[in-house]
Amino acid sequence: MTFVLFAEQLLNGLQFGIMLFLMAAGLTLIFGVMGLINLAHGSFYMIGAFAAAAVAGATGSFLLALVAALSAAAAAGALVELLVIRRLYGKDHLDQVLATFALILIFSEGTRWIYGSFPLFLNIPDYLSGPILLPGGIQYPLYRITLIAVGLLVALGLGLMIAKTRIGIQIRAGENDREMIAALGIDISKLYTLIFALGAALAGLAGALVGAIQSVQVGMGEPVLILAFVVIVIGGIGSIKGALIGSILVGLTDTLGGVFLPQLFKLFMEASVATSIGSSLASMAIYFLMGAVLVWRPTGLFGAR
């Protein structure tokens, strides 16, 4: 095992984790402020990716594609909040699960209706393709480095927004006492729509960014959604910091487990058996991590409740 290979895998894990963060941050905000479990968050991821692929196909511009992804996902989020989600805040979690599950069915089949079942492709723009030489002689794709940078910038921006801005103060106040901030004259329903659209936009951005390294297809959002749930269980509901740490932990565990567990088993087993057992265990590694966190801290690493 060389240092270069290890560093590459570390970066892969980091990139995967950062993209998970974009999903988990929206989910955890929506849960923290509105107390809503949103299964349809994966649909916004998919909508972002499809909007990006469609616009990139029509105009050839990757930046325009990203703008399209952000605005399409935010618009879909705002629309869904106004029409459906708004009616769910007072209801129990079962109703929220079912209604958002219904939204998944509608979005997924609707997309399949429009675009068909074949995957679309979104290309990495020329100025971001190719490798970059990092210190220590590591060749690493420039695009993936860009993803890490964009994700970290978004995390920083979110953190600043919540800590410093007026909207951020309202969000934190909404988490603690929604009657009180309504009594102080803040339009709480407008704030809810805004937060929901923001969460959807982040998911859409993640979908578009990842869509360029994977294929864009119906159903791409839900596996990521479930991983984001694992992240939130590990990090603690409602905590942006928990979402960031949880995402990176999950990203690293999944990527490094997939590479190194089979190698580890090869040390004392037949190669073919080791590969199959190692990869089976690697596919379960993040769930073991989740189980361990649950035993140790049932409300997650940074969860308050």
Next chain:
Amino acid sequence: MVNERLFNLLILAILIGVPAWAYVSDEPFIITLMTRAVVFALAAVGLNIALGLGGLVSLGHAVFFGIGGYAMGILAFHAQTFTPVTEWPFVIEGTKSMPVIWLVAVVMSSLAALVIGMLSLRTAGVYFIMITLAFGQMFFFFTISWSTYGGEDGLSVYVRNGFPGLNTLDPIQYFGICLIILMTALTFNLFLAKSPFGLALNAARQTPQRVETVGLNSTRLKLVAFVISGAITGLAGALFADLNRFVSPTMFSWQLSGEIIIFVIIGGVGRLFGPVVGALVFVALEHLLGGLSDYWHIYLGFLLLGIVLFGKGGLIGMICGREKVDA
């Protein structure tokens, strides 16, 4: 408002009458469709015990359905290839006998429910939903990478397993087996709901504090309910696998977990016949709308949204009104 007991009798009449008519007029496809509905209903009866009685929103019941399915798949696979399942510490042979397969399915899915329940009941509410969903995904990915038993492609079993004294390949006889098991589970559910355990569980769902005050352990009550629930859904999985003579990782998929919840909700949560009505309606929609359009899930989505937003208590709630569970 229709009397719920009368409505349940009507459903029972449909369960017996439709296959009987199909048998007489030689429509084996209808019988298979009804068997599918009955097996789904059994899986949902299992979930209804956790969800309706215990208030546990499990989005991972496909785990138990899948374990039941793979119990059948693995045992039958070894029986048809004449290889033992394990050779150490003692030899376990495969089998083609349904009762043995059912027993293994029930035991294995109870064990899984025990472990998953112990971990996820450390939390409640929205955490519980996310964790059960995540464990479902864990089994899904595990079976995909488990190449010994077909991995992503799944396992085919060429001949349906046998039941002493019956020809299980005859659709109507296999339907009979499934219906009798469903009826047994419903009877069990009825007695469970009225037993001291069921009453305590019901109370633990509504006000856990009170139950704790009188000295009962509400978490343990819920855990037992979760295990019973998993066992019944696991049995349904074994029957489903035998119906299709095929198991694959899709039996573990999160969509299936969602569908099992949908059966319960369409029919009515906590109602004895809720899961049966839900499964019948679902299979009917799947057949009728599926014939009209490939995208029939979109209509299912709108129907579900309507039921959640506007209809309280599912179909039974709309037809029979808000009654206490009593059949």
